[in-house]
Amino acid sequence: MSQHVYDRVKANPKFAELVQKRSRFAWQLSIVMLVVYYAFILVIAFSPATFAQKIGEGVTTVGIPVGLSVIVIAFVLTGIYTQRANGEFDDMTNQIKEEVRSGE
Amino acid sequence: MKWGLLLLSLSSFVFAADAQFSGKRDLNISAIVMFLLFVVATLGITYWAAKRTKTAKDFYTAGGGITGFQNGLAIAGDYMSAASFLGISGLVYLKGFDGLIYSIGFLVGWPIILFLVAEQLRNLGKYTFSDVASYRLRQTPIRTLAAFGSLATVALYLIAQMVGAGQLIQILFGLDYEYAVIMVGILMILYVTFGGMLATTWVQIIKAVLLLSGASFMAIMIMYKVGFSFESLFSQAVAAKKSASIMAPGGLVSDPISAISLGMALMFGTAGLPHILMRFFTVSDAKEARKSVFVATGFIGYFYILTFIIGFGAIVLLTNDPTYLDPIKGGIIGGGNMSAIHTAHAIGGNLFLGFISAVAFATILAVVSGLTLAGASAVSHDLYANVFARGRVDEMMEMKVSKYSTIALGIVAIFLGIAFEKQNIAFMVGLAFAIAASANFPILFLSMFWKKLTTKGAVWGGSLGLLTAIVLVILSKAVWVDVLGYKTAIYAYGNPAIFSMAVAFIGIWLFSLMDQSEDAQKEIEAYEHQFIRSQTGIGAEGASSH
Numbered sequence: 001m002s003q004h005v006y007d008r009v010k011a012n013p014k015f016a017e018l019v020q021k022r023s024r025f026a027w028q029l030s031i032v033m034l035v036v037y038y039a040f041i042l043v044i045a046f047s048p049a050t051f052a053q054k055i056g057e058g059v060t061t062v063g064i065p066v067g068l069s070v071i072v073i074a075f076v077l078t079g080i081y082t083q084r085a086n087g088e089f090d091d092m093t094n095q096i097k098e099e100v101r102s103g104e
Numbered sequence: 105m106k107w108g109l110l111l112l113s114l115s116s117f118v119f120a121a122d123a124q125f126s127g128k129r130d131l132n133i134s135a136i137v138m139f140l141l142f143v144v145a146t147l148g149i150t151y152w153a154a155k156r157t158k159t160a161k162d163f164y165t166a167g168g169g170i171t172g173f174q175n176g177l178a179i180a181g182d183y184m185s186a187a188s189f190l191g192i193s194g195l196v197y198l199k200g201f202d203g204l205i206y207s208i209g210f211l212v213g214w215p216i217i218l219f220l221v222a223e224q225l226r227n228l229g230k231y232t233f234s235d236v237a238s239y240r241l242r243q244t245p246i247r248t249l250a251a252f253g254s255l256a257t258v259a260l261y262l263i264a265q266m267v268g269a270g271q272l273i274q275i276l277f278g279l280d281y282e283y284a285v286i287m288v289g290i291l292m293i294l295y296v297t298f299g300g301m302l303a304t305t306w307v308q309i310i311k312a313v314l315l316l317s318g319a320s321f322m323a324i325m326i327m328y329k330v331g332f333s334f335e336s337l338f339s340q341a342v343a344a345k346k347s348a349s350i351m352a353p354g355g356l357v358s359d360p361i362s363a364i365s366l367g368m369a370l371m372f373g374t375a376g377l378p379h380i381l382m383r384f385f386t387v388s389d390a391k392e393a394r395k396s397v398f399v400a401t402g403f404i405g406y407f408y409i410l411t412f413i414i415g416f417g418a419i420v421l422l423t424n425d426p427t428y429l430d431p432i433k434g435g436i437i438g439g440g441n442m443s444a445i446h447t448a449h450a451i452g453g454n455l456f457l458g459f460i461s462a463v464a465f466a467t468i469l470a471v472v473s474g475l476t477l478a479g480a481s482a483v484s485h486d487l488y489a490n491v492f493a494r495g496r497v498d499e500m501m502e503m504k505v506s507k508y509s510t511i512a513l514g515i516v517a518i519f520l521g522i523a524f525e526k527q528n529i530a531f532m533v534g535l536a537f538a539i540a541a542s543a544n545f546p547i548l549f550l551s552m553f554w555k556k557l558t559t560k561g562a563v564w565g566g567s568l569g570l571l572t573a574i575v576l577v578i579l580s581k582a583v584w585v586d587v588l589g590y591k592t593a594i595y596a597y598g599n600p601a602i603f604s605m606a607v608a609f610i611g612i613w614l615f616s617l618m619d620q621s622e623d624a625q626k627e628i629e630a631y632e633h634q635f636i637r638s639q640t641g642i643g644a645e646g647a648s649s650h
Contacts, residue, residue, distance in 0.1 A: 006636050019639055026219040033219075037212045037367065044205060044353045045363040051201070052352030058335040059342045061351045067204040068412075070212070071405045077215045082398040085223070086391050093640050100642075 008100045018092045025084065029077050040070050134458030135277055142310075142466045146295065149306045153299035160499045163300035163506060164231040164481055165385040168647035170305055172392035176399020179383050181308030182474040183210075183374075183400070184315060184407050186467040187268055187533065192408065193447075194440035196415020197422070200341070200350025203415055207408035209367055213374025214404065218397040221375050223390035224552045224638040230645050232478075233381040233544065234486045237551045240630035242559040242623070244491050246547070249566050251486040253543040254378035256570070258479035259520075260536040261377075262472060262513075266521030267529050269468040275438050276445065276461040282522055289518035292472045296480065296510045301386060304473045311470035314463045316403060319410040322444075322460075325451045326417030341419040350419065362598040369601035373537030376545030379478035388647040411444075418443040421450040476513050483509040531582035534599060538577060542569035542604035550612055552638060555631040558624040561616025569608025576600030 009015050043050050051063030157163050170178070188210065196203030229235040234250035266285055273284035295303045330336040342348050374380065384393050422428045422436055428446045430437045436446060448460035484506030489497045547566045550557045577583055579595035616624075637643045 003633075005642060006633055009636050009640060009642065010632070015636070015640070022639075030216055030219045033212060033215045037208070037371065038364070040208065041205075041363050041367045042360065045360040048353040059339045059348055059351055060335050061201070063201055063352060064204075064334075064338070067201070067208060068409060070208050071408060074211050074215050075401050075405045078218050078398045078401045081215075081218055082394045085394055090391055096640060097642065 005100055008103060009096060012096050012099060014092060014096050014099070018089060018096065021092075022085065022089050026081070029081055033074065033077055036070060036073055040066065132277060132454070132458055132461060134455050135461040136458075138458050138462035139277070139465050142314075142462055143291065146291075146303075146307050146310065146466075146469070149310075150295050150299035150303040153303035153306065157298075157300040157302055160231070160485075160503050160506075162302065163503050164382075164477075164485065166301040166305055168386060168388055168645065170386040170392075172387055172395025173399050174305070174309060175383060175387050175392065175396035177312045177403065178305045178308040178386075179380065179396055179400035180403040180407070181310075181312030181315075181470050182379060182383060183404055184312065184467070185265065185471045186272060186464045187264070189315065189319070189407075189411060189467060190272070190441045190444050190464065193411040193415040193418065193444040194442070196412055197418040197436075197443035198440040199354055200416070200419070201352055202354050204408075204412055205353070207411065209370035210374070211401070211405055211408060212367075213371045214397060214401040216371060217375045217380075218394060218401070220549065221381075221552075222384055222393045222397050223641075225381060225384045225548075226387065226390050226393040227638045227641040227644040228552070228634065229385055231382070231385055231485045232481050233378060233548055234482070234490075237547045237562070238490075239551065240627050240634050241551065241557070241562060242627075243495070245559055245563045247486040247490050249563055249570075250544065250547065251482040251491075253376075253539060253547075253566070253570060254482040254486075255479055257376070257378055257536045257540050257544065258475050258482070258513075259516075260532045260539070261379075262475050262479070262517050263520045263524055264529055264532040264536070265468060265472050265475065266517050267524050267527075269465075269472070270521055270525060272464060272468070275442065276464065281525055285521040286518055288468060288472060289514045289521070291469055292476050292517075293511055293514035295469070295473045296477050296514075297507045301477060304470075304477050305386060307466075307473055308470045311463075311466045312403065315467055316407060316410075318448075318460050318463045319407060319414065321456075322417070322448060322451055323410045323413040326413055326420070326447075329417075330420070337413070337416050337420065341416045344419055344423040350416075359597070361602060365597055365599040365602035368605055369534065369537045369541050369599045371541075372545045372605065373539075373541035373601070376540030376543070376548065377536075378482065378540075378544065379474040381544075381548075382478050382481065383474075385645070389644070390641050414444055414447060418447040422446050425450065472517070476510055476517070479513045480506045480509040483513075528582075528586050530586070531577060531580075534582065535573070535577045538573040538600050538604060539570060541601050542573040542608045543567075546605065546608040546612055550609075552634075554616075555635075556616050556628055557612065558616045558619040558621075558627050560619040560621075560624065561612045561614070564615040565608050565610070565612025568611040569604050572607040573600045573604035576604060 051061060051066065053062045054060065055062060161167055192203050192207050195206060225233065225236055228239050232254070234247045237250050238246040266288065269288045270281040270285040273279050274281050295307055327337070330340060338351060341350060383396070387393050387396055422443060428436050428450070436443060445457065445460060449457040484502055488505045489495065489502045543566045546569055547562050551562065576595045577600055579593065580598065580600070581593040584590050584593045
């Protein structure tokens with residue numbers, strides 16, 4: 001790919017917008033995952049009794065639904081990112097590529 | 105040639121199966137029949153794939169034409185090892201809730217891979233993650249270090265899998281340990297040498313489907329027995345154990361530093377495993393790469409929920425059933441890792457036990473094949489083609505080298521598998537993740553996101569991270585006390601990642617900033633070009649035409 005094409009991409013204001021939107025989104029979701037996971041780990045390390053509390057009458061403890069939720073959250077976050085990146089972000093990328101090509 | 109080798113491996117299998125009549129375990133006919141079916145089917149696929157594997161691109165990436173969904177299943181097949189199936193359900197069987205902590209750790213790396221690594225990797229790379237790390241840096245030092253990190257990770261992971269395979273097959277099929285290891289080695293050499301990434305991918309997909317179906321059936325039958333109520337499953341388990349300790353965190357993760365360190369190794373180590381990263385080059389573009397992580401995360405997460413149910417089901421079904429208890433040693437026959445296997449028997453008798461045993465074997469084959477392919481690529485694509493021959497090499501020669509590397513790696517794996525039979529290898533997977541998190545991941549991550557990274561910084565910081573990880577593992581309890589026999593560990597925490605990752609990142613940062621050379625200036629200037637390609641995919645490797 002020639003330097004020329006890269007210069008055109010760089011000059012396209014949509015490129016800056018794409019990078020900014022996608023990076024922000026990716027980092028936000030990463031931080032959500034990190035916070036959820038390390039909150040889980042830190043409760044286990046510092047306050048295991050929190051997860052040992054019983055829910056209602058039976059033997060099920062708070063830790064079980066919380067743990068299973070971490071698994072579900074991880075999956076849902078990948079779904080949210082894939083949905084937006086494969087739609088909105090890829091559309092923007094294709095527009096940029098189109099404009100760079102047609103301007104030649 | 106191919107069929108000759110097939111016959112050879114089958115005859116060695118039958119011979120070994122004969123040999124065990126003098127052994128202690130019963131011959132499990134249904135397990136052997138189902139396993140042979142798997143072997144015949146996968147060798148058929150290898151034959152089919154071999155005819156389609158003509159170029160280096162076919163060999164390393166299956167031509168880049170795998171769909172996102174297929175790749176997601178293959179990633180799941182690559183990642184869900186027999187160790188995680190038997191090990192995590194065994195851990196849940198023994199410790200209850202604590203087993204869940206491990207499975208969550210193994211899962212949460214995936215979203216991070218998706219958000220920060222997957223698409224950039226796909227847009228920048230060709231065959232290995234070293235392509236990305238060395239994109240704008242000096243080829244020789246970066247590829248050498250990255251190949252070294254890859255080979256170290258692959259070797260440790262491979263030894264752990266081979267030893268696990270030998271022990272497992274010994275118990276399941278009544279086969280001698282050496283025969284089991286040799287057979288695994290021969291089959292994986294056949295898959296990878298002849299069928300390359302295409303055969304490896306399909307072996308992984310088939311294995312993932314078999315494992316997910318088998319585990320789903322077990323979980324459904326367990327839930328059926330307890331009336332599809334989690335509360336009833338848990339209360340029956342607590343009643344069987346006569347203790348409610350299985351419902352709460354129980355000291356598996358004791359001090360905060362160990363807990364955080366383990367979490368870091370699992371989370372970022374996953375994003376530095378060469379055989380996993382390599383899978384992203386098998387899809388056509390960034391869109392499919394994202395889809396594959398989404399699909400993989402779904403299946404892997406689902407699988408961990410199943411192992412959690414199976415572990416609790418094992419507590420209910422096995423704890424007080426004398427059929428499965430070891431009268432001499434106490435506990436269940438074969439130890440906690442066998443709980444899923446016994447549970448399969450308790451649910452579906454010998455036939456289903458045979459199925460699950462065959463699936464466990466298939467699982468090992470799929471994982472070792474992926475590892476071997478990643479190791480062979482590090483040798484042929486990084487060390488041979490780009491370091492030794494400086495990129496001036498024809499494709500056919502590179503492919504030849506990768507096939508010979510596969511055979512060599514397979515033979516080395518067989519020998520190491522046999523050599524480590526009686527050794528305590530519990531530290532090996534942990535060390536593999538620690539190296540991946542402390543050497544491979546920081547270099548890869550900073551090469552994509554930090555403009556000021558230079559060759560000097562990557563080489564120094566990456567090497568220091570690698571070294572710190574290895575030294576701290578040697579000084580930790582797993583090696584210093586359990587292997588070397590000293591009284592107390594010098595490094596008090598379970599996992600080195602919290603320190604070794606810090607050393608790597610600080611080292612890379614410091615040495616990059618100190619590098620004022622002309623080369624460094626050029627590398628920094630080249631970042632923009634790399635960045636545009638990584639963000640848009642302009643200039644990226646596409647799928648091959650056929």
